[in-house]
Ligand code: BES
């Protein structure tokens with residue numbers, strides 16, 4: 001028999017609680033416990049056992065969680081984040097109660113979307129431990145369904161959508177956490193196929209190296225030369241609008257392991273580079289949510305997938321490669337491989353699908369982590385409107401972006417070798433020079449001669465800092481974050497509404 005746990009977020013300073021449960025007034029309940037002099041912070045939780053609800057027939061507990069002082073006066077983004085924190089804290093505490101299955105009933109009346117997101121992110125745990133038996137089954141290790149189940153009080157369509165957002169982010173977390181031996185380019189592609197198997201209006205195409213060679217994707221293929229693991233080039237199409245509607249496009253960096261190649265990385269923390277496909281994981285997962293939500297738009301997702309290893313055929317510093325668009329690129333450092341796989345992917349996507357908006361997501365540079373830490377993903381964009389849309393979506397989901405400079409003045413740092421471009425630009429502004437490098441390969445971003453808007457709006461999102469969190473929040477545990485899945489889905493949702 002499962003334990004029932006109620007999670008009730010309340011504003012403890014308000015006079016009376018919601019009449020959500022017939023026989024419990026949560027504020028009255030809260031006040032039965034000794035109260036300190038300071039008003040309780042958001043997330044402070046009090047657990048009560050065997051609270052009235054005997055009609056359910058089970059023992060139960062009630063976790064009353066503070067939404068923080070002054071919650072009632074908060075609005076918009078700030079209010080949503082308090083709901084996420086409170087619900088996340090309540091779920092965390094509920095998880096600890098006793099053994100076995102728990103049926104968690106969440107009062108979602110403050111904000112059903114935010115409550116669903118927090119509950120489903122907070123219950124996530126990635127483990128491959130065999131004792132106690134891990135829930136891992138290849139293809140189904142994202143959540144712990146047999147242990148925790150949720151049921152909203154005052155749930156709604158918003159709750160259902162929140163579950164889709166959070167499940168997508170959890171999928172991206174899992175893909176990033178999975179070790180490189182378990183998530184090769186082939187395994188990644190298979191996993192994506194199975195995730196999309198029953199999703200209407202979607203189609204998955206997995207290309208091989210031969211196809212990429214025919215297309216002239218020489219910078220992409222230069223990265224996979226050091227490994228015997230076959231590279232893959234994965235495409236997802238989602239058709240949610242009229243066939244002829246111009247699509248949006250997502251491109252994700254998919255290095256399933258980045259050792260640095262011949263320019264080998266130091267051993268300490270190298271295992272983190274199993275997550276160097278975090279960009280690919282994020283765009284694929286966002287696409288899954290977008291398709292499940294049936295958003296009214298067309299979307300194409302492209303992810304170049306390979307390993308970056310040193311080997312007898314690996315690229316060497318000084319090698320010069322002609323990219324798919326004909327530009328020559330000097331590989332000064334084989335560890336700057338992300339921009340090599342992305343250059344061909346960006347050129348291919350922008351010329352083949354002619355999207356009106358293209359967003360690429362990549363764990364591209366350690367430098368963005370130096371600049372912004374884990375708090376913001378760095379955004380470089382040719383479009384003020386696209387930047388503004390992303391900023392707003394990121395704030396709404398508290399999956400935040402900061403705009404960084406996409407400036408030709410950084411050009412001399414990457415234009416000073418024997419080739420058109422050099423794949424490194426020195427220590428200074430490392431994330432900015434990487435972004436500028438990518439810009440050379442995106443077709444359609446130049447404004448018209450008469451000053452007309454460019455046909456394509458492009459944004460590059462560097463998530464090397466945000467991919468991992470070392471400072472847990474009440475609803476996001478330590479580890480791979482799966483960012484910026486929710487921000488991307490929210491952006492697409494708002495875009496659909498504008499059209
Ligand atoms: N995947 C790394 C960037 C990275 C670093 C992601 C830390 C997440 C955490 C990328 O391929 C890389 O190695 N970049 C180099 C570029 C340099 C050689 C120009 C870097 O940032 O040091």
Ligand code: MN
Pocket residue numbers: 258260334335336337338
């Ligand atoms: Mn690298």
Ligand code: ZN
Pocket residue numbers: 255258276335337338363364
């Ligand atoms: Zn990398």
